[in-house]
Amino acid sequence: MNEMKKIEIEIENAIYKIIPKNITEKYINENINNNFYKYDNNAINKALFLPIRDLLERGGKRWRPKLFLLFLDCFGLQKKAIETYFDISAIIEIIHNGTLLTDDIEDDANLRRGKPCIHKMYGNDIAINAGSAMYFLPLKLIEKTHISDKQKNRLYKAYVDEMNNLSFGQAIDIFWHKNNIIPNIKEYLQMCLCKTGALSSMAVRFASILAKKQKEEEMLFSKAIGHLGVGFQIQDDILDIVSKNRDNFGKVYGNDITEGKKTLMIIHTYEVANNNDKNKLISILDKHTKNKDEIDDAIKLLNKYDAINFAKNQARKIAKNAWNEIDIVLKKSKAKQELKNFFDYLIEREI
Known part of the structure; x- marks a missing residue:
């Protein structure tokens, strides 16, 4: 078994310490x-832990807890010390999944990771109650x-x-797509920094x-890794358009267009x-359509104006700038190269 697989198993074990299969006295x-x-333990099992589990x-990339553990390594903690913090890595992953659960309700989405969304089941x-619990239950792991x-x-x-930050970003995102507002690029990047960058910032x-870093160092890394989260979100949006393997991606075709x-x-x-193209694009978005031909028409417009390449280049630029900020302060090491x-x-x- 390789090291990354072992880490994934430890993250899973930590998650299920606070989200058990069966609640006990x-x-x-x-x-x-x-x-x-x-x-009523049966009620808690069926109405709380079952939907959360x-x-x-269903899996997921688990990249936020892995990022947390990679940084501990980069900061010079020894393997045994890092292993004592697997429980903390689980906090970030449980919260992240709580945001997905809540997001799916807000969007009335149908699929999450290839299966019906939790609210549909x-x-x-x-x-709603399960999503809320996922924001707070994991904090018990800090206490312990x-x-x-x-x-x-x-x-x-x-x-x-x-x-x-996450709640502010989500509010902005919801307001835009409910009220047919097209933000400018800076506004969009700020929304992503709040919504998607928040949990990557939390990890670092x-x-x-x-690792007992000073507050100034903590915030330097937070800023850089928050921007990595922005790049990740841009790439995720690209995959929503171009991914051919929908089962692995876990969302229906053109979900963001809908x-x-x-x-x-x-x-x-x-x-x-x-x-003419601008009005056509807005008309399709305003319909919240699930019609494949209309989704295809919207994507054709994105391709016509080279929007996918534009977004890809922006994601790369943001990630490069984020890396440059931390490259100068992290010592050379195997962990740094892995990061x-x-x-x-x-x-x-790619999916």
Whole structure:
């Protein structure tokens, strides 16, 4: 078994410490502080942990916890020390999946990772509650980690900061596609920095705190890795258009067109297109269509104005600038080269 596979297994084990297959009295006593009468464990299993585990067990790239662990390595922590923080890596992944669950409800999406979305299977009520729980349940793992109170307080602050950023970014994104607003490129990049960059920033801030970095260093890395998250989002939007393997990608063809999302490709096309093409594109987006011919027409317009290549080049530029910011402060090491390879993978990946 290679090292990366071992790490993936440890991340999974950490996730299921806080999201167990079956709730027990021991779990209740360790994680709930008002066990005065009698919990209906079966209800909690069926209405909370089952839908959460359903989503988590569908897989995913798990790149945010891997990024966290890579940075611990880059910061010079020894292997045994890094292994003590697998539980912290799980926090970021559980929260990320909580955002996906909530996002799918907000978009009334049908598919997530090749299967019906959680709200389609269990209902909106159960899905909303499960998504909310995924933002807070993992914080118990911080409480149980053997670190100083000062470090715990810094971790909680980083969590609050980035969750606020995430909520602001999501609000902006929803407002745009509900109200048929085309932002400019800077506004779009700021939205991505908040929405997608938040959890990658959380990952590196957590690593910085556990490695006992000063606040200034923590925020330097946070800024750079937040921008990596922007590049990742741009690439994800590109894959929504060009990916031929829909089962592996896990979303239906042209999902962002159907949702009317204002991606970088849409914004670029809108800015450079002639009036007829501009109006046609907006008309398709406003319909929130699932008609394949109309989705194809929108994608043809993106191709006509070379929007995919434009977005790809922007993602590469953003990732390169992010890497340059941390390249000068990280010491040369095997871990640093692995981190650079990781950067490249996130931006150049294909499905």
